[in-house]
Amino acid sequence: GAGVSQSPSNKVTEKGKDVELRCDPISGHTALYWYRQSLGQGLEFLIYFQGNSAPDKSGLPSDRFSAERTGGSVSTLTIQRTQQEDSAVYLCASSFSPNSPLHFGNGTRLTVT
Amino acid sequence: AQSVSQHNHHVILSEAASLELGCNYSYGGTVNLFWYVQYPGQHLQLLLKYFSGDPLVKGIKGFEAEFIKSKFSFNLRKPSVQWSDTAEYFCAVTGVRGSARQLTFGSGTQLTVLP
Numbered sequence A: 001g002a003g004v005s006q007s008p009s010n011k012v013t014e015k016g017k018d019v020e021l022r023c024d025p026i027s028g029h030t031a032l033y034w035y036r037q038s039l040g041q042g043l044e045f046l047i048y049f050q051g052n053s054a055p056d057k058s059g060l061p062s063d064r065f066s067a068e069r070t071g072g073s074v075s076t077l078t079i080q081r082t083q084q085e086d087s088a089v090y091l092c093a094s095s096f097s098p099n100s101p102l103h104f105g106n107g108t109r110l111t112v113t
Numbered sequence B: 001a002q003s004v005s006q007h008n009h010h011v012i013l014s015e016a017a018s019l020e021l022g023c024n025y026s027y028g029g030t031v032n033l034f035w036y037v038q039y040p041g042q043h044l045q046l047l048l049k050y051f052s053g054d055p056l057v058k059g060i061k062g063f064e065a066e067f068i069k070s071k072f073s074f075n076l077r078k079p080s081v082q083w084s085d086t087a088e089y090f091c092a093v094t095g096v097r098g099s100a101r102q103l104t105f106g107s108g109t110q111l112t113v114l115p
Helices: none
Strands: A005-007 A010-013 A019-024 A031-038 A042-050 A065-069 A075-079 A088-095 A108-112 B003-005 B010-014 B019-021 B024-026 B031-038 B045-050 B056-058 B064-068 B073-078 B087-095 B109-114
Touching: A005 A088, A010 A019, A019 A088, A019 A108, A031 A075, A042 A065, A042 A075, A075 A088, B003 B087, B010 B019, B019 B109, B024 B073, B031 B064, B031 B073, B045 B056, B045 B064, B045 B073, B073 B087
Parallel strands: A010 A108, B010 B109
Antiparallel strands: A005 A019, A019 A075, A031 A042, A031 A088, A065 A075, A088 A108, B003 B024, B019 B073, B031 B045, B031 B087, B056 B064, B064 B073, B087 B109
16 A cells, blocks of 8 residues: 655744644554654654554653654654754654564655744 | 664765775664665665674665674675665664664765766
8 A cells, every 4th residue: 555654745834833743654554653854963763653552752852742643553743832953854654563674754844934 | 772873974986886884883682784775855765674694685776784793783885886876875773672672773874976
């Protein structure tokens, strides 16, 4: 079927506003990751969901960032009170199992003005 | 927690030159190792992976990587690069159990191949 789908593809928001980024993983994939890709910074791990286990939130940069995964499928990454340094491409990836290769979405480019 | 270092941030080669991109990881346990590639305007995709067995693994498009456990390295190689190999390359590692299961990426190496 379809690959990992992320929406929106682009988001421009004003500093201080909240944003929600959505990820639809490949059906049947139990693992879901959020990464942030900033210019010159590589891929920064944010959060990892695996099945029904408690998510690994160790990469979230501050308490303004949160994510949930409903019904083991769709995930939403929420950034509250956005700051200019939050501007980046936010990538979602899923895999069939923890050690399977990741399938990446095309990302959401977030620009905070 | 594991970490990954890619020491070359930008590599520029001419076509037909040989390529080696360095990757070192830090983790005390058993690891799975990956190289991902991001071509211009495209999303990340898997190039090759190592789980166990033969430490020399072959991937798509003529790439290979060698796992050297004693050096904590997983360098990517290609004997003769092409212009179409221009992309950003990311090394990644995951532990095989517990809290180390999250996939950690290096900062990436931008490869530019001149025609």
